[in-house]
Amino acid sequence: MVTLAEVARRAKVTAATVSNALHNPQKVKPATLERVMAAIRELGYRPNLTARALASGRTSTLALMLSNVTNPFYPEFVLAAEREARKRGYFLLVCNTDDDPATTRAYLEQIAGTLAAGVIVMNTDLGERELAQTARNGAAVVLCMWEHVRASRTLPCVTADFAAAGSLAAEHLSELGHRKFGALVGVGSGGPQSRRLGGFAQALAARGHPERALAVAESRDTIESGYETASALLRARPTLTSLFATNDLMAIGAMQAAADLGKRVPNDLSVVGLTDIHLAHQFRPALTTVRFPTQRIAAQTIALTLEMIEGGSAARSVYTVGEPELVVRESTGPAPVARRKSAT
Known part of the structure; x- marks a missing residue:
């Protein structure tokens, strides 16, 4: 790796002059600046950002900590966040914790306040109190998309209206004439997705549906777990005509389970997901979902x-x-007429 000192020797200037040429070019005479930049191009010099951060105590890197990079929502979020950070002159370092608290702590200890000036934390098994210690150590810490977050003076959170999302799903299914509802509630590192379910249940109650009309099952927020949980729920409650999943992956798994049980989507079973990942419109039938x-x-x-x-x-x-x-896409439709009549 070419060093700053080698650039200085090639340009016949001091290392301080090279540093100024890179960071404060207005302080360098035009002829000298041109000579330094020519040396940089000839030698292929690239600044060592890590060394610069450690030496200066400042870095142009932000860290984004997420629980499982295989969940399609996270890469889509990362793409949007990386574009925004780059527009503002920052790099984005993505840290996949794999739902492991020890890995999360290791990342925080090694990068917060040194390699990364700020840390964005998505779902994690660590609590706000433990994360607040990172903030006290000198890094800006921001929570993102936490479903269960309390007002805090130390850790701000940027999030979505999860309850409203659940309400939209319930209102849609009710308007289609459904009277028997199932719900798959995701349980991940951020805890159960209960606010989404709460919004769904409250909207059903507001429209006059009794509590017994809703059957709930918990699931890991993956296609595989959605398939298994939906299979068990549809076998136990064969008269269900609609199913709400608190994320799209489980909803896709539920549609696969319905097909294997001989149920047509949406003729026999309407399915609604939540988040609107790219796969939602690529799957067949295309998934009706609530977009964040x-x-x-x-x-x-x-x-x-x-x-x-x-x-x-x-x-x-x-x-x-x-x-x-x-x-609204292809996975939802009017409730089957015979079942709708029998439910009234």
Whole structure:
């Protein structure tokens, strides 16, 4: 690797002059600046960002910690966040914790405040109190897309209206004439997706559906677990005509389970997911889902992190960004007439 000292020797200047040429070019005479830049091009010099961060105590890197990079929602979020960070002159370092608290702690200890000036934490098994210690050690810490978050003076959170998302799904199914509902509730490193379920159940109650009309089962938020859980639920409750899954992966698994049980989607069973990952419209039948404003959430998260880095504090602790949106596709339809009559 070419060093700054080698560039200085080639340009016949001091190392300090090379540093100024890179970071404060207005302090360098035009002829000298041109000579330094020519040496950089000839030698193929690239700054060592890690060494610079350790030496100066400042870095242009943000860390994004997520629980499982195989979940399609996270790469889509990362893409939006990386674009926003790059526009503002920062790099984004993605840290996959694999739902392991020890890995999460190791990342925090090794990068927070040194390699990364700010840390964005998505779902994790660590609590706010433990994460707050990272903030006290000098890094800006922002929570993102936490479903269960309390107002905190130290850790702001950018999130979505999960309850409203569940309500939209319930209203859609009710308007289609469904009277018997199933729900698959995801349980991951961030805990159960219960606010989504709460919004769904409350919207059903507001429309006059009795509590017994809803059958609930918990599932890991994967296609495989959605398949297994939906299979068991549909066998136990064969008269269900609709199913809400608190994320798209489980909803896709549920549609596969319905097909293997001889149920047609949406003729026999309507299925609604939540988040609107790319796979939702690529699957067949295309999945009706509730879309989160992912790009707006990512942009707000990056902006808030940089605000904390530069200003030291956030104006308030919980930022609920945008409104969820129902996206109707092919996986939902009117309730089967015979079942609708028998339910009334």
